Amino acid sequence: MSPMPLLEITSLRTEFSTRQGLLPAVDDVSLRVQPGEILGLVGESGSGKSVTGFSILGLIDAPGKITQGSILFEGTELVGASDETLRQLRGDRLAMIFQDPMMTLNPVLRVDTQMIETIQAHRSMSSEQARARCREVLVQVGIASPDERLKQYPHQFSGGMRQRVAIAIALLLRPALIIADEPTTALDVTVQGQILFEMQRLTRETGTALIWITHDLAVVAGLAQRVAVMYAGRIVESGSVQQVLNTPLHPYTRGLLDSVPANSERGQRLHQIPGMTPSLVNRPKGCAFRNRCSYAQADCAIDPPVQHFEQEHMVRCVRPLTEVKR
Amino acid sequence: MSANAPLLDLRKVSKRFTTSPDLIERMAAKFGFAAAAQTVHAVDQVSFSIAAGEVIGLVGESGCGKSTLGRVIAGLHKATEGEVLFKGQPLRYSPGVRPAIQMIFQDPFASLNPRKRVGDAIVEAPIAHGLIAASQAKEQAAQLLEQVGLDASYVRRFPHQFSGGQRARIGIARALAVQPTLLVCDEAVAALDVSIQAQVLNLFMDLRERLSLTYLFISHDLGVVRHIADRVVVMYLGRVVEIGQTTELHEHPNHPYTQALLAEVPRLDRRNIDYTPIKGEIPSPLSPPTGCHFHPRCPHAKPVCAEQAPLLRELSNGHWSACHLNS
Numbered sequence: 001m002s003p004m005p006l007l008e009i010t011s012l013r014t015e016f017s018t019r020q021g022l023l024p025a026v027d028d029v030s031l032r033v034q035p036g037e038i039l040g041l042v043g044e045s046g047s048g049k050s051v052t053g054f055s056i057l058g059l060i061d062a063p064g065k066i067t068q069g070s071i072l073f074e075g076t077e078l079v080g081a082s083d084e085t086l087r088q089l090r091g092d093r094l095a096m097i098f099q100d101p102m103m104t105l106n107p108v109l110r111v112d113t114q115m116i117e118t119i120q121a122h123r124s125m126s127s128e129q130a131r132a133r134c135r136e137v138l139v140q141v142g143i144a145s146p147d148e149r150l151k152q153y154p155h156q157f158s159g160g161m162r163q164r165v166a167i168a169i170a171l172l173l174r175p176a177l178i179i180a181d182e183p184t185t186a187l188d189v190t191v192q193g194q195i196l197f198e199m200q201r202l203t204r205e206t207g208t209a210l211i212w213i214t215h216d217l218a219v220v221a222g223l224a225q226r227v228a229v230m231y232a233g234r235i236v237e238s239g240s241v242q243q244v245l246n247t248p249l250h251p252y253t254r255g256l257l258d259s260v261p262a263n264s265e266r267g268q269r270l271h272q273i274p275g276m277t278p279s280l281v282n283r284p285k286g287c288a289f290r291n292r293c294s295y296a297q298a299d300c301a302i303d304p305p306v307q308h309f310e311q312e313h314m315v316r317c318v319r320p321l322t323e324v325k326r
Numbered sequence: 327m328s329a330n331a332p333l334l335d336l337r338k339v340s341k342r343f344t345t346s347p348d349l350i351e352r353m354a355a356k357f358g359f360a361a362a363a364q365t366v367h368a369v370d371q372v373s374f375s376i377a378a379g380e381v382i383g384l385v386g387e388s389g390c391g392k393s394t395l396g397r398v399i400a401g402l403h404k405a406t407e408g409e410v411l412f413k414g415q416p417l418r419y420s421p422g423v424r425p426a427i428q429m430i431f432q433d434p435f436a437s438l439n440p441r442k443r444v445g446d447a448i449v450e451a452p453i454a455h456g457l458i459a460a461s462q463a464k465e466q467a468a469q470l471l472e473q474v475g476l477d478a479s480y481v482r483r484f485p486h487q488f489s490g491g492q493r494a495r496i497g498i499a500r501a502l503a504v505q506p507t508l509l510v511c512d513e514a515v516a517a518l519d520v521s522i523q524a525q526v527l528n529l530f531m532d533l534r535e536r537l538s539l540t541y542l543f544i545s546h547d548l549g550v551v552r553h554i555a556d557r558v559v560v561m562y563l564g565r566v567v568e569i570g571q572t573t574e575l576h577e578h579p580n581h582p583y584t585q586a587l588l589a590e591v592p593r594l595d596r597r598n599i600d601y602t603p604i605k606g607e608i609p610s611p612l613s614p615p616t617g618c619h620f621h622p623r624c625p626h627a628k629p630v631c632a633e634q635a636p637l638l639r640e641l642s643n644g645h646w647s648a649c650h651l652n653s
Binding site: 044045158159188189192193194196215216221222245255257261262263264266267269270271273276277 | 387388489490491519520521522523524525527528531546548549550552553554572573586587589590591592593594595603604607608
């Protein structure tokens with residue numbers, strides 16, 4: 001029997017009511033994260049990957065609402081939990097890193113004020129002790145001269161440095177799970193490399209689990225142990241990185257992998273997925289990918305069943321690509 | 327002009343931006359506390375050429391001057407020093423003359439007037455340049471939309487009615503409207519999802535073949551550049567550090583910066599790797615390091631690197647690198 005997962009999401013549905021109708025941004029999503037595991041949550045814009053992350057932290061505001069499902073974190077049910085319960089968890093056991101570090105940082109407060117505030121909101125600790133902890137994490141995320149940096153304002157940091165500070169704040173109270181929403185997308189390649197390096201080291205050292213939300217399959221390939229691919233609000237495939245990237249079972253995953261320029265012969269036409277992501281408002285029944293799928297047949301108009309293959313390789317497709325080998 | 331002259335020739339092109347003193351600084355100057363004007367060397371003595379029909383990838387991280395160089399070539403900025411020669415002649419823009427170089431921007435939404443129908447936006451330039459009569463405008467716009475793979479009936483739509491990929495196509499149609507020879511694509515596919523990016527990259531390659539276009543493809547994404555470019559130019563802090571044929575440069579990168587850049591690119595075939603990043607970040611172009619701009623981050627730096635700026639040297643046929651380690 002596998003150990004109790006750190007996070008277990010079961011049939012989560014998060015809807016937004018819009019003027020055009022109900023928009024199920026996340027629909028029937030089930031996920032498990034084990035302690036210390038790195039899960040890559042991959043999808044294109046509008047696939048619901050960020051909303052899944054926000055749902056876990058209880059950051060869905062009206063007109064959005066979690067209408068179905070459960071999110072169990074360390075045995076606590078987060079769906080419908082009181083604001084006070086969530087407030088105590090956020091920043092302590094659960095932390096989030098956003099794409100734009102300025103979403104985390106207050107531009108008019110010095111970095112030390114913000115970091116000490118985070119600690120003192122959850123622990124009774126003297127300011128000196130808290131400051132010592134702040135210095136420690138800043139060093140951990142690779143910021144040289146932490147004493148001077150602590151006295152500075154966010155605008156005095158470069159983009160990569162700001163993201164490090166945001167990561168440092170997430171790490172302050174040694175959370176069990178960090179949700180990172182495209183934290184390196186806006187950064188340069190060399191800086192992204194540095195941050196991926198730090199995150200990898202930190203999860204190994206501290207045993208923190210990580211959900212890495214990204215559109216970049218290549219980042220996930222290097223960082224994560226397991227990957228879940230989202231399309232139009234649903235997880236269409238999940239499994240270990242090897243399974244999903246070596247033998248993709250869903251035509252969408254396959255299409256995504258083939259669209260990456262590095263995967264095709266130089267100068268040849270790239271494989272392209274025709275069409276674009278459908279609107280989620282009043283989505284018709286059945287597989288959302290069927291209009292773009294070259295394997296689609298009439299039976300794709302029913303909701304595709306979730307099929308399990310060896311070792312938790314899951315696919316949601318009527319006709320998975322079992323026989324096709326890459 | 328001789329037959330094998332390059333289409334575009336950059337000769338020691340530099341672009342500097344100087345801050346003009348603000349009110350307080352001017353007052354301080356009156357009392358004898360003159361603050362030195364700050365100068366950004368955005369592009370520093372860049373020379374390379376582009377042959378007709380070639381696709382050049384211009385690669386570098388933010389702040390390396392690749393976009394500024396693109397804008398200088400497209401004529402949006404004037405070079406502070408050096409010459410930009412197009413078919414052997416200095417670039418001159420005058421009304422009524424068909425602009426041979428057009429630019430495609432990263433965010434087509436920002437370059438489209440939200441209150442203008444896309445059909446009108448597309449043919450605005452050719453009408454202004456007197457290339458087509460206003461009576462032909464509608465027909466021309468529809469034709470251009472079809473050329474980039476959009477439905478001709480979209481001419482009456484507004485920019486907000488299009489998705490990101492479609493807007494990218496509109497940006498391309500607008501650039502093609504004046505029948506340019508050279509397209510400067512500044513991060514033209516950076517904002518697109520992978521599956522849409524593949525569609526737009528295919529369109530770029532189709533158009534190149536059909537209209538025999540030449541591209542300067544500016545990107546931070548080495549994967550994209552590797553796929554589409556014939557030659558790659560790598561810039562760091564305003565200077566060109568390496569030029570080479572795409573495959574040669576990817577397989578045998580010479581400059582330590584190019585090596586680092588290639589090593590950091592996440593790749594699908596590398597699983598659970600141990601990242602070994604290079605240190606530091608790009609220094610401010612306001613006060614670039616002395617000598618080789620890369621030396622503070624370079625793992626192989628020698629004393630000479632801090633003193634002298636290395637010159638571009640040819641290593642093998644068409645492969646140039648600016649590094650002291652080669653001498």
